[in-house]
Amino acid sequence: MRLILSLFIMLTTTCTQLLAADLVEKDFPGIETLMSQQELQTTGVGKLTDAQVRALNDWLIHYTAKDAPALIQNNTKVKAVQNKAVTSRIVGTFKGWRGDTEVTLDNGEVWQQRHDTKWIVRLENPEVVIEKNILGFYKMTFIASGKAVGVKRIE
DSSP states (O other), X not given: OHHHHHHHHHHHHHHHHHHHHHHHHHHSOOHHHHSOHHHHHHHSGGGSOHHHHHHHHHHHHHHHHHTHHHHHHHOHHHHHHHHSOEEEEBOSEEEEEESSOEEEBTTSOEEEEOXXXXXXXXXXXXXXXXXXXXXXXXXXXXXXXXXXXXXXXXX
């Protein structure tokens, strides 16, 4: 009876671990997707075994859910990164602001205009700087012209 019980426990544990790993792969992008190739190489994550990457992804999910929210609110280093200006380029042809315009940056972020203003222009891959103001709102400034508009990140 003990042997059957032990086998049952081992089988259930293995199935639970496989199911958890499967859920991580389907619902969570994984550290290997979140990091650039350079970051994977610099941190050494690219040299980990598949089992180690799965364990790291599990840890990251739990950390994000439980510890990260408090860290985001209270840690000065995290706040400094959040408040740091982002310099990037809008991908493709930018045709100006029309009230609720969305733009995709070359770093993958998607931003949307916050103010109902218009600015008609045609620019190819313009360089922009996004900064957070003292009230916590963001503005996007076009480096070449100095033209700026309030934006919010949507992706």
